[in-house]
Amino acid sequence: MVGIIIASHGEFAAGIKQSASMILGETEGLESVVFMPSEGPDDLYGNIQKAIEKLGTEEVLFLVDLWGGSPFNQSNRFFEENPEKRAIVAGLNLPMLLAALSEREDYDTAHEVAKAIISEAKDQVKVRPEELEPKSEGKAVAASQDDTPKGAIPEGTVIGDGKIKFVLARIDTRLLHGQVATSWTKATNPNRIIVVSDSVSKDNMRKKLIEQAAPPGVKAHVIPLKKLVEVSKDPRFGNTKALLLFENPQDALKVIEEGVPIKELNIGSMAHSVGKIQINNVLSVDQNDVETYKRLKELGVKFDVRKVAADKPVDLFKLIKEKESEGLKL
Structure with a gap:
């Protein structure tokens, strides 16, 4: 199973881990690492190392809050040690973590899980009122390719095997x-x-x-x-x-x-x-x-x-x- 480490500035990583457990239940192979104001880069590096040891696997996916921040930089040191079996995704949010926990049931490598969660993490970034959301050309193309029947379907029409x-x-x-x-x-x-x-x-x-x-x-x-x-x-x-x-x-x-x-x-x-x-x-x-x-x-x-x-x-x-x-x- 792919191990997951979530790392952040402050208690964010610990809190989002708790949120995930409320939704999906307690899960194995998930560790959180927090970087507090009183700590330095070496402290963070040591805590990530301990988290990797707890996971007990070389296949590790790092989910970090900011690209280029200290949690990313120290995770990147471990990534460079074994780039074939490790991956980093920045921009941590709850949908991303939930997707990672679910997708690793279907995939065996950190690279596969990382690739699978990107679109879901982005899709969950939404705004109300909806008109504030920027128009996406990709979404327009997808909508034009939708093969869902449009308009009312006449009564008596049998679709598929006719059974919901x-x-x-x-x-x-x-x-x-x-x-x-x-x-x-x-x-x-x-x-x-x-x-x-x-x-x-x-x-x-x-x-x-x-x-x-x-x-x-x-x-x-x-x-x-x-x-x-x-x-x-x-x-x-x-x-x-x-x-x-x-x-x-x-x-x-x-x-x-x-x-x-x-x-x-x-x-x-x-x-x-x-x-x-x-x-x-x-x-x-x-x-x-x-x-x-x-x-x-x-x-x-x-x-x-x-x-x-x-x-x-x-x-x-x-x-x-x-x-x-x-x-x-x-």
Whole structure:
């Protein structure tokens, strides 16, 4: 596995490492090195050397804050020792780090990972209002080559095999956020993220924020429950690979009972509120939730309890069983 060292002036590197762990979970092969005002170049060099030793691999990717700054200069000394197996990328930001952590699962060398993360790190630099963003000729060319059908597609048209693909159906109170936009999008490769909620579909502000939070290359939509039932039976969505997001298990049950073919639910996050009991660090349920999960199980739905894709699945009903003394009943 490619080792990653993030290095910065001040505590930036340590903070961005913590941010990544909140989104992707704790990861191996990642070290942070901070350069403090009281330290000199030799101190920084020694700390980077210690970080390399902790990684235990010659394939090392350095992510640094500034090209030409001290973290870059000292990392460059180690790069020069073994340029065939090491790489440096400057301009460190969180999307860059998340991309590196994900891409190294597919690549074996630091050079390959470095090459793969550049476009994603740049694509996430955006501005609002959108008219402040400089026009890109490359983007215009890409748009002109888009082969997505334009305009309304006549009813009854069969696209692909005529069946929408649900690459993931997730219960998550927060809906579309960092863990979904990075970890789960990378793991499931959807071309659409669909938030399914009657309440959110009526809230124009929340809808807009969700649509704008979609990762590069993926479109986000917010639709009511009834619309998902219709879409699941519409042959015009045959080329759609959808990642579904529900706020609660009750909404998922309603669409499944209406015939939406969801075979498995990823239980990712259910926020604590009055009357709910915490069954692990991210899931809180009440008796209504328990009864809903039991009904889903009767319908043949399987459960995948994971916050991020890298986590190990746990048994939902075992977690509930352990809380029977606090009032939950199976």
